[in-house]
Amino acid sequence: MIRTDWRDHDWQLIHTTPQSPTLHMALDDVLTHEVGAGRRAPTLRIWEWASPAVVIGRFQSLRNEVDAEAAQRHGIEVVRRVSGGGAMFIEPGNTITYSIYAPKSLVKDLSFQEAYAFLDEWVLEALAELGIKAWYQPLNDITSEGGKIAGAAQVHRGGAVLHHVTMAYDIDAAKMLDVLRIGREKLSDKGTTSAAKRVDPLRSQTGLPREAVIEHMIATFRRLHGLGDGTLRMDELTQAETLAQSKFGSREWTADVA
Amino acid sequence: MHGEYKMPGGKLVVIDLELHGDRLAKVQLSGDFFLEPDGALDLINRALEGQPAAATEAELARAIAGPLDSDVMMYGISPEAIAVAVRRALHKESAA
Numbered sequence: 599m600i601r602t603d604w605r606d607h608d609w610q611l612i613h614t615t616p617q618s619p620t621l622h623m624a625l626d627d628v629l630t631h632e633v634g635a636g637r638r639a640p641t642l643r644i645w646e647w648a649s650p651a652v653v654i655g656r657f658q659s660l661r662n663e664v665d666a667e668a669a670q671r672h673g674i675e676v677v678r679r680v681s682g683g684g685a686m687f688i689e690p691g692n693t694i695t696y697s698i699y700a701p702k703s704l705v706k707d708l709s710f711q712e713a714y715a716f717l718d719e720w721v722l723e724a725l726a727e728l729g730i731k732a733w734y735q736p737l738n739d740i741t742s743e744g745g746k747i748a749g750a751a752q753v754h755r756g757g758a759v760l761h762h763v764t765m766a767y768d769i770d771a772a773k774m775l776d777v778l779r780i781g782r783e784k785l786s787d788k789g790t791t792s793a794a795k796r797v798d799p800l801r802s803q804t805g806l807p808r809e810a811v812i813e814h815m816i817a818t819f820r821r822l823h824g825l826g827d828g829t830l831r832m833d834e835l836t837q838a839e840t841l842a843q844s845k846f847g848s849r850e851w852t853a854d855v856a
Numbered sequence: 857m858h859g860e861y862k863m864p865g866g867k868l869v870v871i872d873l874e875l876h877g878d879r880l881a882k883v884q885l886s887g888d889f890f891l892e893p894d895g896a897l898d899l900i901n902r903a904l905e906g907q908p909a910a911a912t913e914a915e916l917a918r919a920i921a922g923p924l925d926s927d928v929m930m931y932g933i934s935p936e937a938i939a940v941a942v943r944r945a946l947h948k949e950s951a952a
Binding site for chain 1: 865866867868870872884885886887888889890891892894897929931932
């Protein structure tokens, strides 16, 4: 396998109407597989969330991370994703999430640390154009002078690597701390009084609507790497809907690490 | 019993376990680390099951690494970091 560059690939954009948290989990699984098998061109998918969620990492303990009663009270669904990393608190208008489904050749010979930074170089460029000085903070965070902006996670399947990132556009810190246990522990450890000190969202830093930030990110990717407008194939969507129900919506999967 | 260890330059490594006699039981590794393939999590839990509570960090790390194939990828976690979390889980209980 020879190392490839962004421009060696015919990148496709998927940006659909809002979808459920479990369907997002399943689409990541299916599309990574499709790119790995060579049935789909390398793809950038921008997520639109239909409902709030806590997305925990593949190896996080459900009961250690999430206050189930608080999540239920706020109407927040708890789902587990296929990649490692930490819990994400998602509210539809507050979050910018994207996935990159790339052939492994794009990150060949890179260390994990280099691969994370490499796959998000375009985002740092987009943020710089919006006036935010941001950089990669190993292992898997994008941060700024004001605080953390985003967290990334990768997983490898067949011939593909999935790199997905959740960025804080805005944040309801009180609600987040109500639902995520780890947030509370980190606060008590550090003696700080506000989670907002750890996360500095894009809304306050750019003053732009969420949609404008997303449009700018897409334009930056298109300019740097090339990007055609693609769609989900019907068979991909059907497969993902099945998986969303049978696997990602199941108690067995979500509580796999109790 | 519960132990946590933030690996320097890495992620949070968490161990929950019980003691059956002087042996580790019901060991559950968790955290915000990266581990592939994901089935390696169960291999690690099973490798720790039945280990003596008196085992040193080095002994625990060897027990963890033993059954793992060379193609297992760890990012933000290591056998040594897991061993530290296990010792912390055990230590907290004895100190309590």
